[in-house]
Amino acid sequence: MMLPNRISAKLFIDNPQALQVTAFIPVFHSWIREARVPGVPIDVANYLHVKDGPGLMLIGHAGDYAVDFRDGRAGLLYVHKRDWPGATLADRLHTTLEGLLLGARLMENETRFEHAVTFNTGELELTFPDRLNAPNMPETFAALQNDVRAVFGAFYGTDNLDLIHTDQDERSLLTIAVQAPLAPPLAELQGQLPTVALV
Amino acid sequence: MATEKSWKNELEKRMPDVLAREIDVFEGQMALRRQDKLEERVFAETRLRRGVYGQRYDNGQRHDGVADRPLPYPERHLTKGPDTLWHAPGMQRIKVPFGGLSPQQLEVLAQLAEEYSDGILHVTTRQDIQLHYVHIEDTPDLMRRLAAVGITTREACGNSVRNITACPLAGxxxxxxxxxxxxxxxxxxxxxxxxxxxxxxxxxxxxxxxxxxxxxxxxxxxxxxxxxxxxxxxxxxxxxxxxxxxxxxxxxxxxxxxxxxxxxxxxxxxxxxxxxxxxxxxxxxxxxxxxxxxxxxxxxxxxxxxxxxxxxxxxxxxxxxxxxxxxxVPGYRETPRRPAIALNGAPHPAGFDQWLNTNVYRQRQNGYAVATVHLPLGDITSMQSYALADIARHYVGDTVRTTVEQNIVLRWVSEADLPALYDDLRAIGLGDAGAGTIVDITSCPGTDTCKLGIAASRGLTGELRARLRAEEASLPEVVKELKIKISGCFNSCGQHHVADIGFFGNSRRRNNQLVPHFQVVLGGRWDENAGSYGQMVGAVPSKVVPDVLKAITKRFVEERQQGESFQDWTQRLGKREIKALLEPFTVVPAHEVDPRFYSDWGDPREFTLGDIGVGECAGEVVSLFSIEVSRAEGAAFDALVALDEQNLAEADRGAYRAMILAARALVRTQFLDVGDDPDRIVEEFRTRFYDTKLFFDRFARGKFAEYLFKRHEAQPAQVTADSVKQLVEEAHLFIEAAHACDARIANVVANPIQIS
Incomplete structure (x- = not known):
């Protein structure tokens, strides 16, 4: 069974033109100070000087957040990288999604931004930074997609879900676009978390 | 029996044996440290010699802007060195001798950055690559993946020979x-x-x-x-x-x-x-x-x-x-990927001429040029690295090098390809002009990640870079040519001494609070092989450094005599005048008037020195015996693991190797040149430690040494589980006896017996 040890998920920002990235610096620091995110958030790393990079990161022990600009698309990325609470792939996908939705809700509710940040819940990018256990091959996508569909289907509804293996370059990380055109807003998605926690 | 999927197994045939074995030993030493069977100072130096470095906050404390608070890492009792928590992320330094990289190596580095770090490769001032926020438990696999493409991290840190650097234009x-x-x-x-x-x-x-x-x-x-x-x-x-x-x-x-x-x-x-x-x-x-x-x-x-x-x-x-x-040596040469063709007069893309002017060096070989890829703050993303590897393959092949100015150069670019190369680099955000000019500022990691950092050298670099970029077009040529180098503390990893204008971080107590400052260092010489060092002329608050820079360069432009260099101008101006020039900038307003002065660039927290830890640049000074015997312990641990896995032949070899390494560790305290030949090691051990009875235990006498002699003299015709188990136990006893012997000798040296 494929069991990736690192999984990342990214939600794209609806209104990137309104984004003031440097305003996130004190926000991320406050997440550490006020323990707004679980685990061990450690520090803030600023990579805004590189093009289409990880932007601004909140580095943690088990997971990192990033106001991320990879592929030229602004979004919030959460990568869970160790200390998995459960052993199954579904558990791991769920942990990652939970971390992402928590961060996204904190950002949408943040009052210190001049313009509120909102997310497009209809599209999510799932990446597996673990080439040993999840090499970027069609076979891996085929092996993972049932679990992905089960976990994400619990949020979005299985009829409202397309999974696309987006980047076939073997050098790249396995990346799956999770598309759910009829997705509910973020608050509603996050509200479902406790009920799907048993998935 | 199914083989477990692991990088060790996947790459077994692609790693040079010597590197593979060293990494196994390090992994064994890690396991010993986790069990508290390897002293933390010895392990610290051992990991440093594998390039596994500490990072800020790895003592488990962080000032969050309000107070010092513990970072609640799991297993806080576990350490990887004095005051260094096991689970705290660290930095992995990767040696790149003379900066030479192939596209394949660049791709592997990018993969490692994506999987074990934060997606960023950082080029250092000594042509190394550093990955930050790496967990120690990921380092053996990281090293294996590097070893499979011919890269080692050995001696990237610690008290040994660091990366050997060379001019990126060599050849x-x-x-x-x-x-x-x-x-x-x-x-x-x-x-x-x-x-x-x-x-x-x-x-x-x-x-x-x-x-x-x-x-x-x-x-x-x-x-x-x-x-x-x-x-x-x-x-x-x-x-x-x-x-x-x-x-x-x-x-x-x-x-x-x-x-x-x-x-x-x-x-x-x-x-x-x-x-x-x-x-x-x-x-x-x-x-x-x-x-x-x-x-x-x-x-x-x-x-x-x-x-x-x-x-x-x-x-x-x-x-x-x-x-x-x-x-x-006479046959050493790089093979250009493309034929030498001069740059023609066809229309060039916008911005090309400026890039050509600052980023391109015409090679000795007609028709070829070196193009500098200017990396902001020495950083390149994993995605950019893949693209750059493709670009290198297309235009130059294997002739990529990192530079001590934290850039990357592509050598052997056919001049006719320069416009297309520029377009390709620009498309991935790496087409910035200004390499080697005032906007190309060198910086150490500073308070971003370094345990010793006092001030935010990268934060300041980012700020200066942004401001200088905005006014680049209007800067006088003599200002554009200046070099700025910034260190987060006095240790000079940013090489501030050899810049025209250098800064290093310090702090001052003002209005009863700490305020981040930078010491200004003027007049260093980069050319002439770092020909002279700059002079410290005074400290200014961090937040006024951009204004100070403007004041210095303005005065230089106004007062510079025909042909006068910046160094000569600062000499002529004299320290008294320079001090007077800086004086207006040294005033720090009260916190309630301007709180910005009390935090550093890019970091909104109130400034503190509380996050400074114990640096690992100096490594841990541990005895040669301690370092060498830790390798024996790693080998003995590997033997135990092999025994558990029923790999008897491997366990037998490992146990024997552990005894040889322990004997060698003792012999090397007296005879450095013993070499690696087991026969020679055993012979010297026998002469120096057995015959002299130095190795003898008070009760066991020479018994433990005989374990080594017996195995050395006769390799078992057949290994059984029982015989190997016994040998593994003997190896551990032999190592213990070596430790005891070293301690006895050290005690004798420290407390010589008085003979009346």
Whole structure:
């Protein structure tokens, strides 16, 4: 069974033109100070000087957040990288999604931004930074997609879900676009978390 | 039995045996440390010698802007060094000898950054690559993946020979005597893991230069450096080097001294070995602040140092590697990917001319050029790295190098390809002009990640860079040509001493609160191989540094005489005038008036020194025996694991190897040149420790030594689970006895028996 040890998920920002990235610096620091995110958030790393990079990161022990600009698309990325609470792939996908939705809700509710940040819940990018256990091959996508569909289907509804293996370059990380055109807003998605926690 | 999926298994056939074995040993040492069976100081130095470095907050404390708070890492009792928590992320330094990288290596580095770090490769001021926020438990696999493409992290940190640097233009430079690349490569191969570089009190940095008057390899600021020379004897040209020793930056910078005006090429490796021995024997070991070789050279004087070196040189056992590589030197050359075609007059893309002016160097070889890829703050993303690898494959092949100015160069670009290359680089955000100019600021990591950082060197660099970029078009040429280098503290990793304008972080108490400051250092010389060091002229608050820079450059432009350099201008201006120039900027408003002064660039937290930890630059000074016997312990642990896995032959070999390594560790305390041959090691061990009874336990007498002799004399015809289990236990007992022997000897030395 494929069991990736690192999984990342990214939600794209609806209104990137309104984004003031440097305003996130004190926000991320406050997440550490006020323990707004679980685990061990450690520090803030600023990579805004590189093009289409990880932007601004909140580095943690088990997971990192990033106001991320990879592929030229602004979004919030959460990568869970160790200390998995459960052993199954579904558990791991769920942990990652939970971390992402928590961060996204904190950002949408943040009052210190001049313009509120909102997310497009209809599209999510799932990446597996673990080439040993999840090499970027069609076979891996085929092996993972049932679990992905089960976990994400619990949020979005299985009829409202397309999974696309987006980047076939073997050098790249396995990346799956999770598309759910009829997705509910973020608050509603996050509200479902406790009920799907048993998935 | 199904083989577990692991990088170790996946890459087994692609890693050189020696690297694979070293990584296994390190993994074994990690396991021992987790079980508290390896002393934390010994493990710290062991991991440093694998490039596994500490990082800020790894003591588990962080000031969050309001108060110091513990970071609730799991298993806080576990440490990977003194005051360094096991689970705290660290930095992995990766040696890139002379900066040379292939596209494949660049891709693997990018993959590692994505999987184990934060997606960023950072180029250092010594041509290394660093990955940050790496968990120690990921490092063995990270090292295996590097080993599979011919890269080692061995001795990237710790008290040993660090990365060997060289001019990134070596081989294509118009003013060099000859290409120093094969010599730097040979030096790296010769000294890597060499017995004579394992017992230093501090790190040791070596560099190679091809020419005298450019910055080139910065020979004058290195512990040991070689400047290429050609002399003529009887009409024949002979290659050699001017040898420099005892240079270094840091809090107390020293200019290197010339040890030899001309040393023939065939003698440089043996000389480096002799110098290493002198440094190991005579260098300071207790006071780390005076343990670099520059202090030894200064203390002894270069003549006495030379005498000691030559005395040592005479006694070195011959090593065929000293000259074996020379046969390959004449054939060493890089193969261009594309034919040499001059840049034609066709219309160029927008911005190209400026990029051509600052980022392109016309090679000695007609029709070819070196293009500098200007990396902001030395950073490149994993995605950019993949794209750059593709670009390199297309235009230049394997001729990529990192630079000490934290950039990457592509060599052997056909000039006709330059516009297309520029377009390709621009498409991935790497087409910035200004390489080597005032906007191309060098910076150490500073408070972003360094345990010793006082001020935010990267934050300041980012701010200055953004401001200078905005006004770049209107900057006078003489200002554009200036170099800025910034360090987060006085240790000078940002090389602030050798910039026209340098800054290093410090702090001042103002209005009863700490305020981040930067000391201004003016007039250093980058060219002439780091020809002279700048002078400290005063500290200013961090937040006014951009204004200070503007004031200095404005005054320089206004008062500069025809042809006068920045160095000459600062000399002429004098310290009193410079101090007066800075004076208005030293005022710090009260916190309630302007709180910005009380935090650093890019960091909104109130400034504090509370996050400074104990630096690992100096490594841990542990005895040669401790370091060497830890390898034995790693091998013994591997044997145990192999036994558990029923791999009996491997367990047998591991246990035997562990005893040999432990015996060698003892022998090397008396006889450095014992080498690696087991027969020789056992013979020397028997003579020096068994026959003399030094190894004898009060009760067991020589029993533990006999375990080694027995296994050495007869390899078992057949290994059984019982016989191997016994041998593994014997290996552990032998190692314990070696420790006891070392302790007894140390105690005797410390407390000599008084004979009445």
């Amino acid at each position: 294509v430079c118009k003013t060099e005597s000859f290409d120093v690349t094969p010599y730097a490569d040979a030096m790296m191969r010769f000294l890597l893991g060499h017995d004579d570089v394992q017992d230093f009190g501090r790190k040791f940095k070596i560099a190679f230069s091809g020419c005298e008057h450019e910055a080139c390899g910065l020979t004058k600021m290195h512990d040991l450096a070689f400047l290429a020379r050609i002399r003529e004897i009887d009409g024949a040209q002979q290659r050699g080097f001017t040898v420099y020793v005892g240079g270094g930056l840091g809090p107390i910078p020293h200019q290197a001294k010339v040890l030899y005006d001309f040393l023939p090429e065939e003698e440089i490796l043996s000389l480096a070995q002799a110098i290493s021995r002198v440094f190991a024997r005579h260098g300071e070991k207790k006071n780390r602040n005076r343990a670099r070789i520059k202090f030894l050279v200064a203390q002894l004087g270069v003549e006495e140092f030379l005498r000691l070196v030559e005395e040592e040189w005479e006694t070195l056992p011959y090593d065929e590697r000293w000259t074996a590589y020379l046969g390959d």
